[in-house]
Amino acid sequence: MAEDEPEGGTPGTQNGPYQGPRAADFTPEPDHSDDPGYVTRTxxxxxxxxxxxxxLAAAILVPVVGFAVSTPLKEEEFRWVDIGPASDYLQNAPPYVDPKPSTKIGEVASLSVSGPSSDADRRIYVIYGLKDPSTRPQPTPGEPAAAYDAKFAKWASALKPEDFDLIAIWNRCAHLGCPVAYSPGSAGYVCPCHGGAYDSRGLVIGGPPPRPLDRVDIKVVDQSKKFEPQDIEAGKDRIPLAVAAKSSNPNLRVLVGKPFSIDQQQQAYALHGPGEPVSGTLSHLYPFT
Ligand code: FES
Structure with a gap:
């Protein structure tokens, strides 16, 4: 070896340290597992x-909670509306003298009224009629006309004002809210959208509606008398229908108020939305049914 040759041999020669290209030095990734500000992919x-x-949970719950909260709020926007003199609605009240099967029993023509504002605006049918229309006798097959007339006359002569009530039916279909129409031929209501059918008192007799047509509170009052709000709330201003039907007092007026829902037994419930059952298992599962 020459005297001035560096130790280890000549650079770049076979005997010296390697001077050529090298793989990149391995540098370990820093460990951020204890760093709360560092977001790993996991x-x-x-x-x-x-x-x-x-x-996803909010998308499901917000409409449900909103619906539950908005319904009572919406109800408060309704107020009593005067729809005319009681004599317009309480026609054809008993007693009936020498009645025939053609005698108009209670029910005056169904009619529609609108609310006083867009919030209260709705179409309703007002009916003064038998609480239980099924009590009306029907002719039996082969029954002589004279026998049926006599049977009808006996039944109709015994009717009292207490056998009647005054109801207001909202024309909003209980399925999806389409407006129903009164059908004089069937003495019921039909929905043009999906074939929902209701009887003369708005009870479901066919189609998809989950409950009867909603009603609107209705009462007869004497407009010449003043009542405190709490007495009105307690119903002290209401004239019993049997009294109003016999009265000739021109101050008696008919008012309609808040809508409410009913079941097939005509039990009242808070107003429900279209498609919503009021009772039974399905009412607990709504709107997931
Ligand atoms: S909206 Fe009336 S039957 Fe569907």
Missing amino acids: RFLSNAAFAGTGI
């Missing part, structure tokens, strides 16, 4: 999944 994905679940 943490990002789990956060995204959590946020997605929250959005």
